Amino acid sequence: MKEDKDALVSALMNKVSREKRARELAEKQLEQYSLDIYHKNIELQSSLLKAERNQTELKFLNDVSSEISLNTSIDVLFNNTLRLISEFVVSKYGFYIYVSKSDKRLRGQFTSQDVDENCASSLYNQLFDYIDIDIDVENVSQGWFINAFEHESFPEIRWLLSTTVSVKKDEVIWLVVPYYQDSIDEEYLYVLDTALAQLKTGLNRRTNEAKILKRNQTLQETIANLESTRKQLIQSEKMASLGQLAAGVAHEINNPIGFIQSNLQTLKHYINNLLSYSEKIGVAISSKSADDSFHQLLKKTLDIDYIFEDVDDLIDSNLDGIGRVSEIVSGLKTFTHSGNDEEFIPVKINEVVEQSLKIAWNSIKYDYNLTNELTDLPTIKGNPGQLQQVFINFFVNATQAMPEGGTLSITEERHEDFFIVKVSDTGVGMDEHTLNQLFTPFYTTKPVGEGTGLGLSISYAILEAHNVDVKVDSEINKGTTFSLRFLLDDETQ
Amino acid sequence: MKGVVFVQFADFIEEKFGLLFWDEVLDAVKPPSEGAYTTVETYPDDEFLSLLSYVCETKGIDSSDAQVLFGRWLFEKLHAIAPPGNKAEGDPLQFLRRVQDVIHVEVKKLNADAILPEFKFIAETEASLTLEYISPRHLCRFCEGIILGLGDYMSHPMEVRHQQCVHNCDPSCVLEVVKKDA
Numbered sequence: 138m139k140e141d142k143d144a145l146v147s148a149l150m151n152k153v154s155r156e157k158r159a160r161e162l163a164e165k166q167l168e169q170y171s172l173d174i175y176h177k178n179i180e181l182q183s184s185l186l187k188a189e190r191n192q193t194e195l196k197f198l199n200d201v202s203s204e205i206s207l208n209t210s211i212d213v214l215f216n217n218t219l220r221l222i223s224e225f226v227v228s229k230y231g232f233y234i235y236v237s238k239s240d241k242r243l244r245g246q247f248t249s250q251d252v253d254e255n256c257a258s259s260l261y262n263q264l265f266d267y268i269d270i271d272i273d274v275e276n277v278s279q280g281w282f283i284n285a286f287e288h289e290s291f292p293e294i295r296w297l298l299s300t301t302v303s304v305k306k307d308e309v310i311w312l313v314v315p316y317y318q319d320s321i322d323e324e325y326l327y328v329l330d331t332a333l334a335q336l337k338t339g340l341n342r343r344t345n346e347a348k349i350l351k352r353n354q355t356l357q358e359t360i361a362n363l364e365s366t367r368k369q370l371i372q373s374e375k376m377a378s379l380g381q382l383a384a385g386v387a388h389e390i391n392n393p394i395g396f397i398q399s400n401l402q403t404l405k406h407y408i409n410n411l412l413s414y415s416e417k418i419g420v421a422i423s424s425k426s427a428d429d430s431f432h433q434l435l436k437k438t439l440d441i442d443y444i445f446e447d448v449d450d451l452i453d454s455n456l457d458g459i460g461r462v463s464e465i466v467s468g469l470k471t472f473t474h475s476g477n478d479e480e481f482i483p484v485k486i487n488e489v490v491e492q493s494l495k496i497a498w499n500s501i502k503y504d505y506n507l508t509n510e511l512t513d514l515p516t517i518k519g520n521p522g523q524l525q526q527v528f529i530n531f532f533v534n535a536t537q538a539m540p541e542g543g544t545l546s547i548t549e550e551r552h553e554d555f556f557i558v559k560v561s562d563t564g565v566g567m568d569e570h571t572l573n574q575l576f577t578p579f580y581t582t583k584p585v586g587e588g589t590g591l592g593l594s595i596s597y598a599i600l601e602a603h604n605v606d607v608k609v610d611s612e613i614n615k616g617t618t619f620s621l622r623f624l625l626d627d628e629t630q
Numbered sequence: 631m632k633g634v635v636f637v638q639f640a641d642f643i644e645e646k647f648g649l650l651f652w653d654e655v656l657d658a659v660k661p662p663s664e665g666a667y668t669t670v671e672t673y674p675d676d677e678f679l680s681l682l683s684y685v686c687e688t689k690g691i692d693s694s695d696a697q698v699l700f701g702r703w704l705f706e707k708l709h710a711i712a713p714p715g716n717k718a719e720g721d722p723l724q725f726l727r728r729v730q731d732v733i734h735v736e737v738k739k740l741n742a743d744a745i746l747p748e749f750k751f752i753a754e755t756e757a758s759l760t761l762e763y764i765s766p767r768h769l770c771r772f773c774e775g776i777i778l779g780l781g782d783y784m785s786h787p788m789e790v791r792h793q794q795c796v797h798n799c800d801p802s803c804v805l806e807v808v809k810k811d812a
């Protein structure tokens with residue numbers, strides 16, 4: 138019994154001792170846990186601080202970047218960037234100084250709200266005792282300078298952070314920011330370096346943009362010049378072809394003028410006869426000698442019956458002659474009118490063709506047959522003067538392609554969305570080489586001094602501007618056909 | 631193996647065979663920890679197996695049966711210390727699913743080094759759940775005991791059938807848990 142008790146007591150003692158050890162172990166573990174948690178807490182706090190700082194740094198860089206991307210003036214850009222840098226390094230001041238070979242002056246400054254502007258001026262005057270600002274403007278260094286600063290008026294300022302940014306050839310901007318902490322964190326300097334790099338890239342971009350803008354302007358001017366030259370060229374080609382036609386046109390005008398002149402002379406003679414007839418009848422009546430036989434004799438002598446018969450014809454013939462001259466002049470007027478290229482008005486191609494035929498008529502009428510089968514075509518939008526120039530050019534070319542005479546035909550083909558006008562000749566035709574060069578400026582088969590080589594190329598440009606497709610079919614010794622496809626616009630369909 | 635198993639094992643042996651016997655076990659096995667177990671510490675698996683095999687040999691119990699007995703007894707103790715929200719409620723088979731998806735995840739959060747068995751659920755009916763038990767410790771009978779303890783606690787008698795067992799040279803352990811009252 139006693140042995141059992143002793144054994145139980147011993148076992149209990151053992152258990153107590155185990156429990157005690159277990160408790161000690163557990164407490165130790167608890168202490169370890171507490172320590173771990175404490176360290177983790179410290180770590181967390183430091184991570185939090187770091188994260189906050191990273192956030193500030195990122196915000197700063199982001200602000201600088203946004204500032205640079207704005208299209209502000211260089212002065213505004215430097216002022217705002219200086220403020221951001223000063224605020225980032227928790228400084229109360231900031232200066233930016235323009236330096237060239239011959240000049241050095243303060244261009245802008247930042248002062249926090251709690252300091253006096255006068256203090257800033259006073260500090261600015263001290264700066265050059267601490268930093269060597271007379272730098273070589275041609276060799277601008279990268280990065281930030283750190284100079285120690287010690288002045289009784291500004292006991293809190295420990296350092297001056299400064300850097301240079303090249304703005305133009307031989308011109309730099311100095312950025313100077315006082316720093317208040319005893320030591321400068323390396324990470325701050327990395328961030329400031331990044332901001333500086335951003336600023337420099339931004340400035341480069343601006344310079345390049347300005348250059349591109351200038352080049353663009355020059356290009357625009359060149360294009361405008363080219364356009365005006367092109368217009369002049371069209372006009373001068375028009376005048377040149379008019380020059381070629383001048384003799385014919387003059388003949389067309391001279392012809393009616395000639396018979397009008399002759400008719401007028403006849404009419405003058407008739408008027409004289411009529412005056413004499415009237416006078417003689419008057420005398421006879423007052424001497425009471427007028428009788429029918431006298432009257433008949435007088436009429437016969439002065440050809441009065443014939444005059445009355447002929448005067449109507451003469452006047453009709455003159456009116457017709459004047460009409461012809463007037464039509465030619467009016468055709469020439471549309472043709473020579475330089476007008477505005479963009480000025481498209483409703484035109485009928487059959488009318489344009491008729492006007493053109495009138496001007497070129499003298500070149501056609503003697504040696505060629507003309508077949509104009511155009512009917513009343515739908516109205517399209519176009520420049521009548523330019524289209525006339527095109528047709529005259531085709532007609533003159535056609536006659537020149539038929540030195541032995543032939544037929545010039547103008548026919549039409551109607552379709553739902555377009556119509557085709559064909560100008561055909563029965564001339565010498567063109568070989569493949571000429572066909573390929575047909576619309577090339579300054580290419581001509583005519584002898585020197587006879588053709589500019591610009592006619593068809595200008596015609597082609599005009600037709601292109603009118604959205605007209607041109608097709609050429611030609612066969613040697615058979616003839617050539619130009620097919621012009623005019624699109625109907627929505628209004629005319 | 632987590633200290634909580636050792637602490638509970640000590641209580642289990644004391645409860646079943648008395649303090650004197652547990653004192654004898656420790657004296658005979660001489661575990662490196664000297665039996666001063668705390669729930670927060672982790673101890674070698676071998677230490678537990680040495681203690682278990684001594685108990686089985688001395689008391690003439692089959693080792694597998696001892697695992698079932700201890701597991702069945704242990705469920706309620708473990709359940710008592712489980713945090714709120716992880717208590718066994720509703721259907722016991724559903725709770726088994728939650729052990730894998732929720733409770734083991736929570737245990738891992740607190741004890742990153744804990745080695746936990748993995749259950750692969752193979753088939754399920756209203757009354758049964760077939761799962762593959764995967765653990766390097768191969769304590770499938772211990773697992774059976776815990777499942778039976780769950781049934782006891784929820785007053786749903788359960789049966790665990792070992793369809794396959796690595797101890798019978800099968801490639802894996804497949805347990806079919808059946809609700810006996812269904």
